Each structure stands twice: as structure tokens, then as C-alpha cells.
Amino acid sequence: MPLKFSPKACGVSAVRITVFVVGCALAGVTALYVGLQPLHALVIAGVGAVLSFVATELPWGGFLFPSDALVLALSLISGRFEIAVLGLGVAIAGSSAVGKPRRASLVACLRGLAAPLVTVAFWHRVIPSDVSVFGPPRPLAVGPYADWIFSAHAVPAVLGSTAVFLAVGTAVEIGFRSRRDFNLRQFWLLNFGRNFHHLIFTLLIGAIVAVAYTDMGALAFVLFAFPILLTRDALKRSLDLRKSRLDALRALSSSVDARDRYTYDHSNRVSRLSALLAREMGFPENTVEAIESGALLHDIGKLSMDIEILSKPGPLDPDERAAMKLHPIESAEVVSRVELFKGAVDVVRHHHERPDGAGYPDGLKTDQIPIGARILNVADAFDAMTSDRPYRRRRSMVEALEELRKGSGSEFDPVVVEYLIKILKNRTDEVAALQVR
Numbered sequence: 001m002p003l004k005f006s007p008k009a010c011g012v013s014a015v016r017i018t019v020f021v022v023g024c025a026l027a028g029v030t031a032l033y034v035g036l037q038p039l040h041a042l043v044i045a046g047v048g049a050v051l052s053f054v055a056t057e058l059p060w061g062g063f064l065f066p067s068d069a070l071v072l073a074l075s076l077i078s079g080r081f082e083i084a085v086l087g088l089g090v091a092i093a094g095s096s097a098v099g100k101p102r103r104a105s106l107v108a109c110l111r112g113l114a115a116p117l118v119t120v121a122f123w124h125r126v127i128p129s130d131v132s133v134f135g136p137p138r139p140l141a142v143g144p145y146a147d148w149i150f151s152a153h154a155v156p157a158v159l160g161s162t163a164v165f166l167a168v169g170t171a172v173e174i175g176f177r178s179r180r181d182f183n184l185r186q187f188w189l190l191n192f193g194r195n196f197h198h199l200i201f202t203l204l205i206g207a208i209v210a211v212a213y214t215d216m217g218a219l220a221f222v223l224f225a226f227p228i229l230l231t232r233d234a235l236k237r238s239l240d241l242r243k244s245r246l247d248a249l250r251a252l253s254s255s256v257d258a259r260d261r262y263t264y265d266h267s268n269r270v271s272r273l274s275a276l277l278a279r280e281m282g283f284p285e286n287t288v289e290a291i292e293s294g295a296l297l298h299d300i301g302k303l304s305m306d307i308e309i310l311s312k313p314g315p316l317d318p319d320e321r322a323a324m325k326l327h328p329i330e331s332a333e334v335v336s337r338v339e340l341f342k343g344a345v346d347v348v349r350h351h352h353e354r355p356d357g358a359g360y361p362d363g364l365k366t367d368q369i370p371i372g373a374r375i376l377n378v379a380d381a382f383d384a385m386t387s388d389r390p391y392r393r394r395r396s397m398v399e400a401l402e403e404l405r406k407g408s409g410s411e412f413d414p415v416v417v418e419y420l421i422k423i424l425k426n427r428t429d430e431v432a433a434l435q436v437r
Helices: 007-033 038-053 068-078 083-097 101-126 144-149 152-175 184-193 196-216 219-257 266-280 285-297 300-304 318-324 327-336 339-349 371-385 397-407 414-426 428-432
Strands: none
Touching (some): 007 038, 007 083, 068 083, 068 101, 101 152, 144 152, 144 196, 184 196, 184 285, 196 219, 219 266, 219 285, 266 414, 285 327, 285 339, 300 327, 327 339, 339 371, 371 414, 397 414
């Protein structure tokens, strides 16, 4: 099949390339201006280009900019506030390299300016006056500064400056976060909490480069770029694996929902609502992902059921009800065969249990029921009530919520119901987006 020429796509690519080149050039010119040797400035521009090119957009709305290590190193090496312009340059280059550059550019530029400015100000205060070389632009590879930075006395100052850089960059990104569906705490936990080791390692490499530069010169930037790239690659592979796993789960769950037009996309909607509830309740992301995975697969046991039972317009007879009550067991059996989903087995098996013990398959009560299953139970019931079924028309969100209130404490976990009420009150649009169209 012949390739199709798209002027629009080519135009966007040309703009991205131009912005990327301009950002990298700005970084190199700034390095020259603060007093670094021309060869060193050229190396810095090259390393900045490579690190900016691998900027990564996180699935929760944040970003990972490996070029932060370069900006931190140069902040400590030069001690010049003008390094903020270099930070702006690599931020511009990095924002052009991610999937949604417009969304990334504001955050990247603000943190690219703010983090080095505050870090340099802090660096000025912690360097002893007898070794300070701030003032006219000059290389810092010789003299008292080199002697001091290689000593143990410099460790607290270097670590403190690294912490300041991290804190300012993180604060700016949280303050101007792009995902408003997460509150401040959730946004931090998702984008920084779970990736904290990547951030710390990247910035510590930058701090080490600042020390090594006094002895190795520009070679330090080249050598230490490799572990930064490896760290970014490990994170990217982890994110790709997570996305592939969720895509596979959604494809598998859709095979269940597709058997009945009344339940089409049910598992996906329930999964998203369950994740929303779990995050609102403050559970760590690994627990949220187990609940999310369990919700996607909670009805997979229905693949073995007779379609006439699933789509029956009237009440089920005793034999049919008994067959229906087996599906959580069969679903859990399927999930338990995959090591990756072991944490979701109890969520799947017990999502039809009730606090009063009248649920199935094991008749568990109250706190005997895993919290993930209690969350899934409420999300599943809410979606079922707000969807058309063979035996009744859908109810409004208000009517469904009233039914949940009536069953709170007996059929549904009262704490989970209260959190759903809270979400409906404060984040109505997000819940409405999950409803059947």
C-alpha cells in the first residue's frame, strides 16, 4: 500500500524539530556564557539534546525529564543564576519530544527556570566563603573549589542542593498538574512517589557529575549520561509493560461483555470506577492496580455460562441462580492461573459477598471480605443499576445512589458507599463520563 503524504503531519514534525534544535542551542550558548570552555559547551549541548530527546510522559499526567541531572550539575558547577536559561533550553527541547508538547511545555519551562534559580541561591549560602568562586564567568576545575568539593565537607551541601532541586521541580509540577482528576496527594503518589527511586538516582548522578567535572572535565557529562539513560529505559519498559497488561486485560474482559449487548463495556467501566474509589480512599497504587485488574476480570467466569441465562429477561429459576453464583469461583480460578494477577484473586472471588453474610460464594461478613472486593461490589452494583438490563431499564445516578444507601451496611460496605457519595458530589463529571451512552 503506498504511503500517504500528510502536510499537516510533516508541519507538526518540522515545528517539533525546530523547537528541539532551538532549545538545545540555547543550552549550549548559555553554557558558553557562564564561562565553560567551547568544547565543554558543545558536549553539554549534545548531552542535553540526548537527555531531552528521551523525556517521558507518565500515564498519570506527570513527566520524567532526564535532563534534570544536567541542569543540576551545571547549577553546582557554575553557581550562576544564568543556568536557569540553560534549564529553560533543555525544558523546551524536552517538551517538544513528548507526545503532547503543548501540555508539557508550560510545566517544563516553569520548573526548568525555577529549580536551578532556587538551587543556585541555596548553593551560594552553603559554600564556604573561602572557597566561593562566584562572580565573573570562569571554569571551576581548579583552585579551592576543586579541593573543597572533593572533601567530605561538601557532601551535606551537595545533597542539600539536590534535595532543593527535587523539591522545587516537584512542587512546580504538582502546582501546575495537568491531571485535575487526581488531587494533590494522589498526583504526587502516582507521578513521584512510585517513581521516586528513578528521580533520586537521576539527580544524584547530576550531583556526582558536578563533583567529577572538577577532575574529569566534559568527559564526566558523557560517562554519566549512560546510567541516566539506563534508568529512563527501565522506567519506560515498566510503563510499557503496565500499559500492555491493562490492554490485554481490557481485551480479555471485552470478550465477556461482548456476549451480551446489555453488558457491553461493563467490566471496563467498573474497573475505572473501582480505581477511582480506591484512590479516593487513599490506597497505594499497587493495591489500586490489583483492584483495577480484578474488576476487569471479575466476570470472566461467565464465559462458560449459557448465554440464555445471561440474557434471560425474567427472574432466574433455582438452577439458573445456582449456576450464576458459580461465576465468581470460576473467575477467580482463571485469574489464579496467572502469576501476575495473584493479588486480584480475592477481589474477584468475593465481589458478591455482603456485609450481612448473605452473599456468595463463601458467606463472608463485614471485615472478613477483602477491601478490594467491597469496593468492586459497590462499583459493580452502581454500574449495573445505571445500565439497561434484559429485565429492567437503567436507573438514574440519583436513584442508584438511593438504592446503595438503602443497602448500606447490609448489602454494601457503608464506608465505600460514603466515598462513592463523596465522589459523586465533588467529581460528578468524572463519574458521568463512565456511564453508558
